[in-house]
Amino acid sequence: MSELSANGNNGDSVRQQPNVLFIMADQMRWDVLSCAGHPICRTPVLDGMAARGVRFANFYTAAPTCTPARYSIFSGRHVHVHNGWSNGWPTQDGEIFLPSILKHYGYATAIAGKLHFAPREEAFGFDDFRSFRVEGPTPERGYDAYMTRKYGEYTRDRIEEGTGGKGVGRFADPPEDYDTAWITRQSLEALDGLVDSSKPWFLFASYHDPHSPFVEPEPYFSMYDRESIPLREIPPEIRRLRRDARGTQERAHVIDDPEVVQAVTAIYYASTTHVDHDIGILLAALDARGLADNTIVIFLSDHGDMMGDRGRMNKQVMYEGAAHVPLIVHVPASIAPSLTPGRVVDEITGQVDILPTVLELCGLPVPEGVQGKSLLPLCAGNAAGWPNEAFAAVRAAPFVRQEAYMVGKKRMLRTPEYKLIDYGADFRMQWELFNMAEDPAELHNLADDPAHRSILNALAARLEEWQAAEPSPVRVLGMPTPSYAYVPADRRTAMRAAWEANMRRSAARRWQ
Template sequence: MSGAPGRPNVLLIQADQFRWDCLGSAGHPDVRTPHLDRLAADGVRYPDAYCPLPICTPSRYSLLSGLYPHQHGGWTNHCTLAPGLDTFPRALRRAGYRTAGVGKMHFTPTYLDVGYDRLTLAEQHGPGRYDDDYHRELRAAGLAPVLDLLDQEEHLRPLAPASYWASYGTGRSDLPEEWHSTTWIGERALDELAGWSDAADGEGRLLHVSFIKPHHPFDPPAPWDELYDPAALTLPPGWTERVPAADLPHESGYFDYGDGLDEPVLRRVLAHYYATITQLDHQVGRLLDRLHDQGLYDDTLIIFTADHGEYLGFHHLLLKNGPMYDPLVKVPLLVKFPTPPGTGRAGAPARPPARRGETSGALVSLVDLAPTIVSVCGAGPLTTSPPAPGLDLSDPAADRACVFAENRTFGPMVMARTRTHKLLLNGDQEGGRDGARDALFDLAADPQELDNRIDDPGSAEVLGELRAALTRWALFDTPVPTCLDEDAPRVHAPNVPPADPARRAEHRAYFDAQVRRAAPAPTAPIEP
């Protein structure tokens, strides 16, 4: 199978729960990301990029399909991208690309066929961890990620010691670095890149590398856990000493964010969250170095992004369950476009000029990545009907006046955001989830989103404009119900286990036993 001459390769690197501003290139005062910074220096950084729904699976399906959740029907972490929807991996595979994914995909079923020839998976939440390659290898090595299991598996959380709750799921990983998910994913991605040197002339390759981290628990392995001194860190903008009254309906999420989340605890969270980012950055550097060593870097479209952000103390909140404030709904986005083809590249698709070290002022969304990738690769438009709504970011003029997001986890919630204002609607003018009110923020005057101007007569005009924008955004779309098909087509490959409930249950029982054996009594602390 061979693609067109001069067709660029694609390396898509995705993180989970990565705040948009946790990059040296974004001006962060503490976190160290030298390799992502050099990627930014070679490409375009989009500081105003947003996810369409700040939950893992829905956001990932939007990235793949170029559709919003109300169009693709992936509303929860346990849902299926309908096989009839086109994706950029499918479009590239039709065009002759060889396609592969490594790491966390969060699909249902676990090895769902979305256009990848093969998947090598490391999952974290739900049944995927009892199907994937990573946990099969951990079991064969006699290992178990105890802290991760205590944090992620609801039936095991009662076994968590008091120190887990007091630290908000922060601590050193119980796995050695070589078995930590970040290292494991990086190694398997390097194995995939090694095969790129064997590609036939003009044969395109796509690799999607998806890291679990810095998603909670915040558990870097040694020696990464000692990288940052909590006392030396700068508190993030938007940190408040207590949960604001408007956010009290959201204070009891995955943890209770009341009196226990004080400044010393937050500093420890920051230190370990940043450590997982720097460890991830190290693996990104290895991938970039491999492309350089193989002479493929210049001619590869490289994208780094995340599925959603992280509050990290914003409004005294952690993680992601709550309003679509910027730290949650914004994502990092770096795009290194391939170098335009030189002489002797007859038949190569047209490409944009190289854009090095550029910071774009555009409002962009993860729905823009699918149309961008197929455009740069000359793979034709996605076949979705109606057409995917995203922008082609290879056009330097690509921009929009307003960006949108949505969520149905706690009832209908939508966001409309311009460069200066944000409107959050909770589905009930009198109060949404547990009394949460609709909100309008003047971001120029109030970047920390603390002053709700929804009732301000002076804001009536901009409120009307944003409501109208939301209406136009979904005017012709009837929201698609959640799609769930446990029997949807899966990737056909030797590493894909049979869909056998007994096998999955036995695998789960093994890890449950390891946790019960390793976990101390609930009143005892976990040793650091």
Template sequence: MSGKPNLLLIMCDQLRADVLECYGNSFVQTPNIRRLAESGVCFDRAYSQTPVCVPARHGLIAGVNPFELGLVDNSLSFEDIRHPLPELIRSQGYATYAVGKMHFHPVRKHYGFDRMLLSEEIASHIQDDDYLLYLQENGFGDVIEPHGKRSEHYYVPQQSELPEEHHSTAWTASRTCELIRNNRNRPFFIFSSFIKPHPPFDPCVPYDRMYPESAIPMPVRQESEKHPDDYSIWTQNDYKVNGIDNVSDDDIRKMRSYYYGSVTQIDKQIGVILDTLEETGLRDDTLIILTADHGEMLGDHYAFGKRTYYESSTRIPMIVSWPNQIPQGERREHLSMLQDVYATFIQAAGGALPLESSGKDLTAACQDPNIPSRERIIAEYGQGRAMKFMLRWGDFKYIYHANGERENLFHLGLDPNELHDIADDHREICSSCRQQLVEYYKGYSFQEALDCDSLRSFPYEQPVANGYINQYPAWPQTLIQDT
């Protein structure tokens, strides 16, 4: 070893924090993630600023707020990243690898990765995707949608067509373990990114029946939330489940059961990765961060998907483990976000943090719980009428919706399930929050958020129902042509 720690970033797609044992869930089995947490520090107030795949991931590797890249939704048009994380780490003498889902555009834009072993959620050509090539080579090239059937089946729970050992979850862990073994004599940075538990929820046998539907807890919700303030919830419910009134309690329980099964299936493979680090004698020399790009509503507040600022969507796990360097089995209340992964890894590698980075080194808070937390997190999602903002501080969360200038205010200390909107009772707090947001976005010259000296607004409008959308219809046709 060179004296530099190995760096391992484990990301799960659409993994909400409260589904994990180490975040208080006693129902879903995640013993290996708990094992990781017991060897490190859990951050209890970690958030995805723009809770959807592309902005979250690119904000992480850029070390800046996603909107600074021009990303407020899943657009594939954005600013160049000036100081990408893998490039800065490679400059410190590291071998750098990407495994699994990156969601980059173009798909093989490497950002400083020496090698990319990709398993993307949607591939345009089989030759671009290492996992699809693997399936073809191993006799599973006839499986047209190996990550689960989409379109009108997008949120329909389904058993994977693949055996567990060939599922993308196992493939991602296996490729990660190969890289660990092959690089045991030089420092490495591996970004290991699982597609799941992103929908479709398609666990393998036996995970599809691991959680009996009769035992599944129902979502946190109340009847009044069937008519949400959030424009994105209206839209997502329409195309994901064809409208909230079309989803029965049995449907929801089954959906949650299969999501939980997918999480436990991932947990098993994370255990395989941890075992490999221990078998190779590298565990003590490896700084691991486990996180997610965003969460999943799973019916909470009568909503499905992400793209909202309820805790289920925007709060993410953030677990930091570095044996002999930071405490073990502790928790931190510091407000944290994905750019902190950027800062933590760069500084652990011995690099200098770029001035424009908004990240903070998480190991500092791990080592000293008295280091002050950032005072607030400001977040934004969407364009036009769908635009909304979050201000998170102390025990409070404020949300502003451009559609009709709707506002929500929650006291998470007293109301962790966000069932009691207190905005009408605290107009002075809401007014202060709006002014803070205005001044903040003025400082960045983010004009899309502003209308002169106010936040952008539109007359209130409820979306028109369109029903299911045919997602990525080119996916199966392209692969059939390629095979």
């Protein structure tokens, strides 16, 4: 428990609890922030937030896919436990998410932007739902509905003719109608409503950028000169995989034209800077409304993007570009005076640690069944007893004749020195083992090196131990258990069983 006390539903005492501004970018890599050392992309607002707060330098996704990662962030549980394996799939019945917990304890809750949960019509604990997609109980208040009312039929990647190709180019409509600007406006409107509630509040400002399509309005579209971005080397095997790809979705994950990577990267940087700018608008609003001294601000991403690393684009892999994501936590001194501004935490952390951190900062109990640990000791410089490891899992359709380059059933363990990727029994290549201290670009697979046999076996055994854990369901006293029976339970159970069986076959093949 933090310096705060858990007040439960106690009227005036609850009102003294801190507010939470929870900001998410979609598909943002950890290294695109200038405070993380990026030489080109500019993120002055997030740099300032890191200087006033704590930046986690080794924070990892629970799944390099949108929906499963978001479930893990808001449940504090790993993918193979909450069972929300894929975009468009719900978790198993009975999973409880952070907004619902906070609402139960007297918080007013709101979302502006992208939730990406299923089933889409559920509110998931949000009192005020302003959706980026057609989701939530009030889709008529969403961005899709706004653009349809204003322009009629439209697509999200509307671009000016001659500024790019499909999904890449200058936004065709006024800048104020771009989704980043819309989400910021909706966040400010939601904030005013939350303040009027006279309750502590939780606001989820969830941006779609820098996720594809790679479209931006001016001045951002022209902000970064694509010619100044270094050309990437395309490995020969990527050209073959691109040639053999069976469809548009597969081709989206491999790239064989370095000039296309340049063009896309320039807009990716522009999108990142645009989101950074609009986060500044939100932070300024806290100051203007006198809320900053009692508001916790958390910034993170659900997963990253390969952005040309190893000739790959997009996500769904366990390499650093997709799995390693940013996290910045700012807690005012009035809430936690022991936290040192500007601290950089180098310990390995993961998305399941977010829910217990928020609850502890709010002075609320962390329910049993949550798998993560509060990050507050690390924020204060106390790493004693920290496990210093992160896990991830994903299950998606295998691509291109079961090559291990892309997606499929896989899991990952990251330790301070090594990363082990287990591809299970579905791929020609079973393991990738990287010494992250000596090979941060993950170019030299040590899995077949006899000198690393004992290390591989030890890490594989730890993966098995992690997968075997079966925490109890999360339950909050007095809170009804939700039911999200959208996909039949037997199908969800079969999906998890198939993944676990695949990984057990994988474990049986490892070196003895």
